[in-house]
Amino acid sequence: MTDFSSVKDKVAIITGAADGLGEAIAQCYAENGMKIVISDVNVDKGNKVVEQIKSTGGEAIFVKADVSKEEDVKKMINVAVETYGRLDGLVNNAGIAAPNRPTHEYSVDEFDKVTSVDLKGVFLGMKFGIEAILKSKSTGGFIINIASLAGLLGNSSMGLYTSSKHGVVGLTKSAALDYAPHNITVNAICPGTFRTSIWGEAPEELVQQYAKMLSPNERLGDPKEIGHLALFLASDLARYISGAAISIDAGSSAGKLTPAKWSNPEILD
Ligand SMILES: NC(=O)c1ccc[n+]([C@@H]2O[C@H](COP(=O)([O-])OP(=O)(O)OC[C@H]3O[C@@H](n4cnc5c(N)ncnc54)[C@H](O)[C@@H]3O)[C@@H](O)[C@H]2O)c1
Structure with missing residues (x-):
């Protein structure tokens, strides 16, 4: 049996x-006996995650920190x-989405805002x-750095985030x-499309349409699936x-999905 007790x-x-x-990563780590520092800019939600972990016998504290600020990261x-x-270990997960538009239409302020959290925040961590x-x-x-498929592939109208x-x-x-040489592993996780609040107020129908378009198995990922991968990478098995x-x-x-007609001989006839 695979043993994750090294964590x-x-x-x-x-x-x-x-x-x-x-x-999801925090819950998975805590369930496996790790001592967790939950960090975020959202104090109420952060404290709730700590309470939840403690109520199930886990160990966690909350520290407010904005990852784009050097002093906050040092304090954390x-x-x-x-x-x-x-x-x-450290999981550099905090990130924000950017508006979708072609490169020349982004403002310099938008570039600075996205880069300060999504890239500088990871560097500081x-x-x-x-x-x-x-x-x-x-x-x-x-x-463990949480990147994205946008860390591996170009994306139209997503130049900043990408x-x-x-x-x-x-x-x-x-x-x-x-x-x-110091026995520290450094890896990136590149999630596809997961159902989290990064989707904002997008209506369910639209989210499902995106899942069909973006995911070969036509479903959004479950955040717990990221937790399992992050647990493996934190363990001595990895x-x-x-x-x-x-x-x-x-x-x-x-790779690219083949259009349906290539697997439908009737259309080719
Ligand atoms: N959800 C997806 O489909 C998806 C896909 C690819 C990559 N990602 C990446 O995964 C990571 C987590 O995304 P998520 O979907 O869970 O987003 P989310 O919006 O659900 O959660 C992000 C958390 O980060 C916090 N945060 C935002 N700015 C911060 C800052 N400056 N300092 C500290 N905390 C800050 C927010 O308060 C929030 O609690 C991000 O880096 C994101 O780019 C998500």
Whole structure:
């Protein structure tokens, strides 16, 4: 039987963990005995996640931090180390969507806003998080950066988000080489289309239409599926995996879907 007990008592910070994929990762880590720092800008939701984890016997604290601000990120790392005495891992998950439009129509302010959270936020987490993991002399240190399929492929009308997520994959691969000698793995998870509040108020019908268009199995991903992958990457079972940008997308990034007519001989006749 596969044994995930190597994660027990590991200390990990998850940014943007008050909701969505970050919350699912936090729940999965806590269920498996990890000590979790939930970090987010949303204090109410963050505290609720902590309460929920504690009510089921898990260990977690909340730290308010905006990942785009250096002082906040330093504080987040310091509180984690002061509370639990060490840091083993960091999941750089916090991210924001950008408006969809062609590149020349974006404003410079929009570029700065998206890049400051989606790319600079990951850099800051890695900079100060890796420093703390090195000081902790963790034998199983890990960094997981939540990128996107947009970190692997171009996307029309999504230049800002796409460029930041490509940057996250670049940081991940470079850091994997830097820290392999220190036994710290650095990987990126590249989700396809998952049902979280990043979809905002989009009506159900529209979301389902997107699922059919974007996912070969025609369903949106369940955030728990990201939690399971993040758990594996945090465990000692994955110590030989580093520098990987792992897509989790029902095959979306594997290639183009063939139009239905190619598999329907009657149309070809
Ligand atoms: N949901 C998807 O389909 C999908 C697909 C690909 C990639 N992603 C990526 O996954 C990550 C999580 O997305 P999600 O869908 O769970 O989004 P979400 O909006 O449900 O949750 C994001 C969380 O991040 C927090 N946050 C936003 N800005 C922050 C900041 N500056 N500092 C700290 N916290 C901040 C929010 O308060 C929120 O709790 C993001 O990086 C996103 O780009 C999501």
